[in-house]
Amino acid sequence: MKTEDNMAQKSAGGGFAPAVQPTASTTIFTESPDIQFGETSVPSQGENMPAFFAKPKGAESALPVVLVVQEIFGVHEHIRDICRRLALEGYLAVAPELYFREGDPNEYTDIPTLFKELVSKVPDTQVLADLDHAANWAARNGGDIRRMGITGFCWGGRISWLYAAHNPQLRAAVAWYGRVMGDKTMKQQKHPIDIAVDLSAPVLGLYGGQDESIPLESVEQMRQAIHAANAKAEIIVYPEAGHAFNADYRPSYHAESAKDGWARMLAWFKQYGVAPSA
Known part of the structure; x- marks a missing residue:
C-alpha cells in the first residue's frame, strides 16, 4: 500500500x-501486480448500474464475494x-453505484446539501434490489455467492445491517459505523433496530465511542435488540474513535481502530464461511 504521494498512479476514473x-x-x-480491478456495468431493474470491482489476478472462478x-x-x-x-485478501469485491438513478455525488461540494438533495431520495427497497443484482453479476463473473459477505461504511453500514435481513444467501455482514435508528420516511421505512429479529446472516457492527452522529445510547439499544432477538451479531465500540474512523482520507481516521476493525472483519468472514479457501 502507498500513501497520498503516490495518488497520481490511481486508477482511471478515480x-x-x-x-x-x-x-x-x-x-x-x-497497488499490487497480484490484483486486477476496474469499472463494470451491472444490469439491474431494467438499467445498467455502474460498479467497480477488484479480484485476484488470474482467478476466474470460485471466488468468495x-x-x-x-x-x-x-x-x-x-x-x-x-x-x-x-482483492489482495482473495475476494471478488464489487461496489455498485447505488445512487446512479437519483444523481451524482460528485456534483455536491458540502455534506449537508449532498445528504438533503441526493442521499435522502434513495429508497432502501431500490438499494437492496440493486445489491441483489450486484450479487448476480458476481455469480456470472467468477464469484461463488455460496460464500458471500457484505461490508459497508456509514450510509453503507446501515445498508449492510438491512441486507443481512434481506438476502438469505448472505453468509456474513460487517457494518462500519452505520446508523441503527432514526426518523422513518417513505424512502427509509425501517432501520437496523427494527429488523434485528429478521437477521438471517451474522452481523459484526464496528462503532466509535466518540461518534457524535451515532449516540452510544442507540448502539446500546441495538445491542439489546439483537440480544432479545437471539440474533448472531456482535457490536464492537472503539472508545477513542469517532465517526468514519476507517476513512484514511479524512481527519476522522483513527489508525489503531481501523486496523483492528479490518482484522476483525476478515476474521468474521472466515468464521462464517466467506473467506477464501486455504
Missing part, C-alpha cells in the same frame, strides 16, 4: 468526492481502494 476534499496525508492507495457498500459519497477512490484491499 478521485475523491468533492464534499470531502482536500484529502488527508494518511490517504492509502493500494464481498459486496462493498459506499458511504454517502458514492463509489469514490476510498471505496475503490477498499475493493482492492479485499
